[in-house]
Amino acid sequence: MSKTPDLPGEVSRRTVITRAAAIGAAIPAAGLLGACAGGGTEEKKSETGNTGDAKNPFGVKDGDPLEVVIFNGGYGEKYAKDIHEPMYKAAFPKSEIKHSAPTEISTTIQPRFAGGNPPDFLNNSGAKAIDIGSLVGDGQLLTLDKLWSAPSYDDPKKTVKDTLIPGTIESGEFDGKSVQLNYVFTVYGIWYNSALFSKNSWVAPKTWDETTALFDKIKAAGITPYAYAGANAAYYQFEVILSNAAKIGGAEVLKNIDNLEDGAWQVPAIKDSLEFWAGIGAKYMDKAHEGLKHTEVQLQQNQGKVAFYPSGSWLENEQAKETPADFKYAMTLVPSKGASDKIGFTGIHATAGEPYVIPAKAKNQAGALEYMRIMLSKKGANEFVKLNGSLTSVIGSSDGATLTPGTASAKTALDAAGKDVFTFHINDWYADMNTEMKAATNALMFGHQNVAQFVERVQKAADKLKKDSSIKKNKVK
Amino acid sequence: MRHGRNPFIVGFLAAPVVLYVFFVILPYVEAFYYSFTNWRGFQKAEWVGLDNYKKMLDDDTFWKAVSHNGIILLLLPLAALVIALFFAFLLNVGGKAKAGVSQGVRGSKFYRLVFFFPQLLAVPIVAVLFQSVYRPDKSGVLNGILGWFGIEPVGWLIEPKIALLMLIAVMVWQAIGFYVVLFSAGMSSIPAEIYEAAELDGSSPATTFRRITLPLLWGNIQTAWVYLGVAAFDAFAIVDVLSNNQGGPDFSTTVLSEEIYKATSAGKYGYATTLGVALFFLTATFAVIAFTSTKRESVEY
Numbered sequence: 001m002s003k004t005p006d007l008p009g010e011v012s013r014r015t016v017i018t019r020a021a022a023i024g025a026a027i028p029a030a031g032l033l034g035a036c037a038g039g040g041t042e043e044k045k046s047e048t049g050n051t052g053d054a055k056n057p058f059g060v061k062d063g064d065p066l067e068v069v070i071f072n073g074g075y076g077e078k079y080a081k082d083i084h085e086p087m088y089k090a091a092f093p094k095s096e097i098k099h100s101a102p103t104e105i106s107t108t109i110q111p112r113f114a115g116g117n118p119p120d121f122l123n124n125s126g127a128k129a130i131d132i133g134s135l136v137g138d139g140q141l142l143t144l145d146k147l148w149s150a151p152s153y154d155d156p157k158k159t160v161k162d163t164l165i166p167g168t169i170e171s172g173e174f175d176g177k178s179v180q181l182n183y184v185f186t187v188y189g190i191w192y193n194s195a196l197f198s199k200n201s202w203v204a205p206k207t208w209d210e211t212t213a214l215f216d217k218i219k220a221a222g223i224t225p226y227a228y229a230g231a232n233a234a235y236y237q238f239e240v241i242l243s244n245a246a247k248i249g250g251a252e253v254l255k256n257i258d259n260l261e262d263g264a265w266q267v268p269a270i271k272d273s274l275e276f277w278a279g280i281g282a283k284y285m286d287k288a289h290e291g292l293k294h295t296e297v298q299l300q301q302n303q304g305k306v307a308f309y310p311s312g313s314w315l316e317n318e319q320a321k322e323t324p325a326d327f328k329y330a331m332t333l334v335p336s337k338g339a340s341d342k343i344g345f346t347g348i349h350a351t352a353g354e355p356y357v358i359p360a361k362a363k364n365q366a367g368a369l370e371y372m373r374i375m376l377s378k379k380g381a382n383e384f385v386k387l388n389g390s391l392t393s394v395i396g397s398s399d400g401a402t403l404t405p406g407t408a409s410a411k412t413a414l415d416a417a418g419k420d421v422f423t424f425h426i427n428d429w430y431a432d433m434n435t436e437m438k439a440a441t442n443a444l445m446f447g448h449q450n451v452a453q454f455v456e457r458v459q460k461a462a463d464k465l466k467k468d469s470s471i472k473k474n475k476v477k
Numbered sequence: 478m479r480h481g482r483n484p485f486i487v488g489f490l491a492a493p494v495v496l497y498v499f500f501v502i503l504p505y506v507e508a509f510y511y512s513f514t515n516w517r518g519f520q521k522a523e524w525v526g527l528d529n530y531k532k533m534l535d536d537d538t539f540w541k542a543v544s545h546n547g548i549i550l551l552l553l554p555l556a557a558l559v560i561a562l563f564f565a566f567l568l569n570v571g572g573k574a575k576a577g578v579s580q581g582v583r584g585s586k587f588y589r590l591v592f593f594f595p596q597l598l599a600v601p602i603v604a605v606l607f608q609s610v611y612r613p614d615k616s617g618v619l620n621g622i623l624g625w626f627g628i629e630p631v632g633w634l635i636e637p638k639i640a641l642l643m644l645i646a647v648m649v650w651q652a653i654g655f656y657v658v659l660f661s662a663g664m665s666s667i668p669a670e671i672y673e674a675a676e677l678d679g680s681s682p683a684t685t686f687r688r689i690t691l692p693l694l695w696g697n698i699q700t701a702w703v704y705l706g707v708a709a710f711d712a713f714a715i716v717d718v719l720s721n722n723q724g725g726p727d728f729s730t731t732v733l734s735e736e737i738y739k740a741t742s743a744g745k746y747g748y749a750t751t752l753g754v755a756l757f758f759l760t761a762t763f764a765v766i767a768f769t770s771t772k773r774e775s776v777e778y
Contacts, residue, residue, distance in 0.1 A: 106742070113519055131518075131744030138519035230635070231721050291613035291635040291721055431743030439727045448637070448727065468532070470515040470525065470747070 054156035056091075057373075058146065058366035063094040066367040069109060070101040071125040074314050075184070075354065075388050077101035080123075083383040087374045088367075095367065104128040113140055118359035121368040124180075125355055132174060132355070133429060137472045141179040142358040144169075147369050148178065153377030160376055167421070168352040168393040174429075174474055181372050182352030183384075185391040187313040187331070187410040188239055189348070194330035194405065196304060204332035206345045208276055211335045215284045218307045226280055227306040229297040230290035230446060234438035235427065236310045237277070237445055243349040244334045245273040246422045250342035254424040258476045260466045265459040272337060274444060274451040281445035290446045302327055312353075316406030317389045329406030331413060347420035348413055352393040429474050436461040505757075512751040517744050529751035539752070542724075542733045543759070549645055549712055549732070550763070554705035556649045558698065561656035564592060566686055568657065569664040570672060589661065593654040600651070604718035607647050611719075634721050637729035644715055644730055652708070656701050663697040664690060699771045706767055710760045713738065733759075 053059070066088065070080045077099075085097050100119075102108040106128045112118045113130070118140075124130055135141050148161040148169055161169060165185060172180030192204060200221065205211040215225035228237045246254050249269025256264035286306075289297055298315075300306045302322055309315075316329040323329070336345045356375070358368040374380050381397035384390075389404050391397065391411060398411060414421075427434035440458050443449040449457075465471060512529055514522030533539050568585040582588075595603065610618040611633035620630040633643045667690065675685045691698075713734035717723050723739070724731030733756045740749035 110518065128742070131742070134517035134519060134744030138517055140519050230726075234722065286614070287632065287635075288612075288614035288630060290726065291611075291632055431739070435739065438722055439725055442722065442725070443727050446635070470528070470745070 054151040056370070057150040058369045060092055060095075060364075060366045060370045062092040064092075064364045064367055065096040065098060066121065066364050066371065067098040067119040068100075068121045068371065069105075069119045069123060070099070071105055071123040071129075072101040072103050073126045074318055075390070079384050079387050083387065084371065084375050084380055087377070087380060088371055091370070091374075092367075106130045113359065113361075116361055118361055120358065120362040120364045121371050122357050122359065123355070124357050129355070131431065132180065132357075133472050133474075135357070136174040136177060136179055140360055141177075142360050142362065142365055142368075143177050143179055144172070144181060144358070144369070144372070145178055147181070147372055150369075150373060153373050153380070160373060163376060163394055165352065165393050165395055167423075170477075171352045171423070172355065175472060179357060181356040181375075182354060183356060183375060183392055184314075184352070184354035184388075185350065185393050185414075186353045187348060187350045187391070187414050188243065188311070189313075189331035189333050189410065189413060190240070190308050190310045191301075191315055191329055191331050191406070192308050193301070193304070194328045194409075195326050196307075197330075202307075204330070205335050207336050207338065211280075212283075215280070215307075219284060223304065224286045224289075224300075224306045225284040226308045227285060227289050227297050227301070228310055228445075229292050229294040230442045231293045231296075233294040233297075233311075234441045235434070236312075238427075238437045238441040239312075239349065240310045240334055241270075241273050241277050241441065242424055243422075244276065244337075245269045246349070246424075247334060247341050247343045247345075247347050248272055248337050251422040254422055255476045257462075258425050258429070258474075260462050260473065262463075263459070265455050265462060271451060271455065274454055276337070278444050278447075278451055282447055285445065287446060290442055298322070308332075313407060313410040314390060316404055320389075329404070330409045331406060333413060343420050343422070346413070346416045346418070347422065348417040349423055350414055350417070350421050351423035425474065425476065430465055430471065432465060433458075433461060508750045508753055511747055512754045514747045516747040516750075518746045522747060525747070529748050532748065533751055533755065538728055538731065538736060539733075539755075541728050542731045542736045543755075545641055545730060546710055546712070546732050546759070548641060549648070550706055550709040552642075552645050553648050553652070553709045554702050556645070557652040557656060557705055558701060560649065561653050561701070562660055562691075562694075562698075564588075564653065564657045565660035565664055566690060569661055570682075570685070570690070589657065592657045595651045596654040598651075600714035601718050603647065603651050604715050607719055611643060634719070634730075635726050637726050640720065640726060641730045644712075644720060647715055647719065648708070648712065652705060656705075659697055659701060660694060663694045667693045695771075699768070702771065703764055703767045706763050707760060710734075710756060710763065 068080060068085065070077045080101070081099060085099060089095070089097060098119075100108075103126065105122070105124055105126055109119065109122060109124075110130050113135070124132065124135075148159065150160050152158045152160050152163045154163075168182060168185075169178055171182045172178055174180070190204075196202075197204070200217075202214060202217065205214045218225040228234070228240075242254060242257070246269075249267060253264075253267060253269045256267075297306065297309065298319055299322065301309050302319065302324055313331070316323070319329075333345060333348055356372065358365060358372075362368055375384075376394055378394070378397075381392040381394035382399065382401060384392055385398045385401045385403075389407050391407065391414075398407075403411060427437060436458060440449070440454050444451065444454045466473075511522060513524060513526060515525050515528075516522030567582050568589055598606070612618070612620065613632040613635055614630055615621060615624050617630065617633070619633060623629075623631065631639075634640050671689055671693075672685065675689055680688070711734055712732045716730055716732050716735050717738065720730040724735045733752060737749050737752045737756070740746075740752060
């Protein structure tokens with residue numbers, strides 16, 4: 001799921017409630033949802049075997065229409081319209097492609113799942129993505145195993161799987177089923193303006209001690225050393241806290257959290273990380289940022305009022321229009337506690353993201369699989385990188401592309417990390433954990449609660465979730 | 478002819494009744510059914526009995542949301558009614574009497590228009606507007622004004638103790654215009670002779686208001702109270718768009734409708750409808766109590 005926070009303009013879809021209807025008006029939307037509830041649910045068996053033909057392994061019939069739904073968010077819809085759809089059209093000239101690009105996926109597409117006529121191909125992303133756990137739990141998605149074992153677009157000797165960065169397929173597995181293609185490779189880190197830093201001869205810190213020493217200098221220069229947007233981007237800060245905990249205690253820490261192991265939040269690695277970042281919050285952050293949004297704090301960084309801002313590698317592209325000419329995005333990683341850390345400084349939180357799925361009831365499943373294969377082709381991925389400035393899950397997709405400073409620094413960091421790549425899923429898998437972690441992170445970082453309270457409340461939420469049999473659980477292997 | 482009337486009436490009423498049953502009553506019934514299931518929005522729902530209700534009663538956030546709805550229910554109607562009545566009184570009879578007929582304060586027509594402005598804005602727009610008003614740093618409208626007096630910026634929406642009050646203030650601000658107009662219409666239909674007689678008897682404006690305006694407006698006030706009470710059970714748009722982290726900081730402003738919304742987006746449709754059923758009973762109970770407890774002899778004039 002893309003972690004881009006809501007844009008300020010993205011106000012609720014529920015609009016004004018007129019005064020006309022007195023009592024009836026107060027009954028919430030959920031009551032009315034029943035009106036369009038519960039469609040039929042037979043599962044259609046797909047007929048898409050591998051044909052053995054490397055050019056058309058899924059046996060797409062030229063002339064069958066293909067409906068593509070793209071989320072019109074951080075990556076826009078241009079990449080689909082200008083790159084992948086023309087490639088599909090070139091291979092199957094008689095097939096009509098029906099393209100749409102809504103900004104609210106669940107609002108527009110969920111009813112179609114319920115009605116049994118979903119689109120063929122769906123970019124299930126954004127703040128209003130359809131809950132993936134529910135889709136999988138109800139058997140609404142096609143498994144993509146055929147895609148992974150199919151010959152790759154450019155080299156019939158390699159399978160599609162061989163062309164992907166390891167971990168990509170696993171990142172799209174739910175409940176043991178591979179149902180989601182995560183196309184964009186996201187790297188997380190802490191972003192700063194390298195131009196400002198070289199002017200002041202500041203160097204991005206690698207350890208906790210260096211961090212506080214540098215933050216003191218930055219503070220003395222009248223700049224807020226560290227910031228995140230509490231109003232809608234608290235996710236970025238718990239990403240930092242968890243990444244730091246992973247460096248201290250190893251990737252096991254994150255795995256235990258994802259698997260809802262007992263006491264997963266009560267380990268020393270988490271507590272140490274929380275302690276350090278709570279200290280940063282108390283000393284080096286601006287209290288007002290708790291009430292500001294991502295875009296507002298980003299603006300302050302672009303204006304040189306904020307030094308460090310944690311986020312994912314989409315940040316530079318997202319801010320492209322607002323970034324002044326003398327602002328050069330660069331990324332550093334969460335600093336190390338010390339020599340006893342299980343993972344060194346170069347360890348990085350990176351994962352394949354931006355999800356694409358094929359509904360189990362899609363009419364043209366072969367076409368949708370082929371469309372994915374096209375996206376994962378050298379040309380399809382490379383053009384995407386050139387257009388959007390973000391890395392994809394395809395190995396070597398940025399070859400030959402001129403990368404922007406921020407993407408280049410993200411790529412350097414990723415290459416330097418080697419095998420020390422980790423990620424976590426807890427907030428993507430469980431919406432309630434996401435809500436609780438965001439609230440607890442703000443309370444900790446802005447001084448309303450202490451570390452012990454954070455650990456207690458988040459552990460409690462995890463325990464409650466574990467006991468709740470109505471929610472499907474996922475496991476990291 | 479008389480015996481032909483019934484089929485005639487039934488013929489006219491049948492269509493709306495069928496529509497109402499199909500589009501309003503049936504979904505309600507269905508919602509009650511779903512509140513006993515673990516429905517996720519796609520496939521057949523599984524019956525889970527009272528599980529959702531047990532979960533709801535165990536959920537701290539649910540109780541927080543209910544208590545916030547309760548606070549809004551106490552403060553919103555009270556504040557909006559008092560202020561709207563006061564303004565309506567000033568606009569209609571608060572000024573000096575001219576030729577024996579009571580008048581509003583000078584420029585009352587202009588004020589009436591201005592008071593109505595907030596009503597013309599969609600709720601989410603009001604919420605976005607107030608994001609700037611309440612901005613927690615010096616560039617916020619309120620904090621900018623405080624800054625002139627050397628007062629440090631206040632985190633209007635990030636201090637858990639005042640965040641909810643700030644949201645209620647916005648709801649009051651938006652509601653007043655409508656009720657000023659409603660009460661103005663009510664007041665202008667009160668015969669001028671009554672006011673004239675009161676004035677001849679030497680009644681002060683306050684006494685006039687208490688003894689004449691208020692009793693004669695009672696029907697309007699009762700309606701307004703129910704409307705505002707129902708609005709207090711909703712409050713979704715303001716909370717969702719304006720508050721920190723949709724109902725935050727740390728759930729200190731969340732309301733039932735916000736929790737329903739969150740449960741829905743988490744794919745917990747069954748649980749969301751359970752919350753919806755709770756909201757239904759709270760709202761319906763309030764409406765019944767409001768209508769029965771405020772029953773008074775209406776004054777004929």
